[in-house]
Ligand SMILES: CC(=O)CC(=O)SCCNC(=O)CCNC(=O)[C@H](O)C(C)(C)COP(=O)(O)OP(=O)(O)OC[C@H]1O[C@@H](n2cnc3c(N)ncnc32)[C@H](O)[C@@H]1OP(=O)(O)O
């Protein structure tokens with residue numbers, strides 16, 4: 001199974017990072033989003049990251065131009081008609097993702113693999129809306145994609161061994177480390193990380209300490225690179241809430257109930273770094 005042409009759906013924080021590392025590894029990448037401005041924002045982030053690589057002597061200017069040359073703009077999902085792999089990185093919402101997978105199943109070539117960068121949603125449920133469930137798989141990158149080494153590879157119930165192998169090989173070409181995981185809500189990464197973040201939000205909500213103190217405890221006491229509230233802002237509070245809801249619904253266990261303060265911030269549109277305000281305020 002040979003992969004050369006890729007479409008990445010969603011040019012947000014994750015999609016832009018995924019498109020960047022794929023283009024850096026030599027793949028031809030179509031970066032798809034719904035509007036020109038969303039694509040432009042994603043391309044802006046990629047260009048900034050590549051320029052930093054040039055400044056730091058990790059890449060020449062001509063290598064940077066070659067990477068950018070392998071990236072193409074797409075504002076139409078029909079552009080998936082000649083790709084070998086689609087990596088979907090749109091919002092963490094099952095109905096949005098299922099609608100995308102249904103369309104892709106009709107558009108993408110019969111051999112194409114359909115992967116999702118979902119943080120928590122069942123791959124098997126995405127696969128079920130297609131006629132190629134054996135070619136549907138989870139490819140869960142970590143944020144920030146250009147820096148973090150891990151990719152959780154999630155097998156849906158029907159995912160074939162050949163498809164798993166092709167995605168594992170492709171992940172290694174991106175210089176990432178694949179880890180095989182089965183299809184349960186939140187997989188491994190967010191089954192463990194997100195309840196910790198949710199508990200940090202409860203700690204704030206219940207007035208145990210202020211936000212700086214909570215972050216300091218985990219940074220200085222546990223050597224985490226970011227405190228949990230800073231990390232929640234970095235991930236996006238909407239994404240954190242979606243993940244907690246998936247865990248809560250998927251396991252039916254009250255220990256996963258999302259903190260009311262998290263819901264309130266999301267309802268206010270305080271989604272974290274990407275909107276300029278979450279637990280902290282960010283200059284643009
Ligand atoms: C929600 C999910 O489904 C799963 C997830 O992704 S959960 C989130 C997982 N990610 C984490 O937990 C990240 C935790 N934070 C960290 O590891 C670090 O704070 C960090 C790597 C983000 C930044 O590191 P730092 O040392 O504090 O800052 P800084 O010195 O500015 O950055 C370190 C390097 O990362 C790079 N970097 C930082 N942020 C970046 C970004 N958004 N994009 C690209 N590169 C970035 C910097 O350019 C820098 O590279 P150089 O040293 O080569 O110049």
Ligand SMILES: NC(=O)C1=CN([C@@H]2O[C@H](COP(=O)(O)OP(=O)(O)OC[C@H]3O[C@@H](n4cnc5c(N)ncnc54)[C@H](O)[C@@H]3O)[C@@H](O)[C@H]2O)C=CC1
Pocket residue numbers: 009010011012013014015032033034035038089090091092093096100117118119120140141142143234235236239274
């Ligand atoms: N933020 C994080 O730390 C991580 C997020 N993820 C997952 O990655 C996915 C994307 O998350 P982010 O990049 O953080 O979100 P984001 O909000 O930064 O970006 C989402 C992008 O998808 C686009 N989009 C939405 N619907 C679309 C459609 N139908 N067609 C094309 N584009 C569409 C939006 O316009 C936006 O640009 C989610 O499933 C999330 O759970 C996975 C790992 C880490």
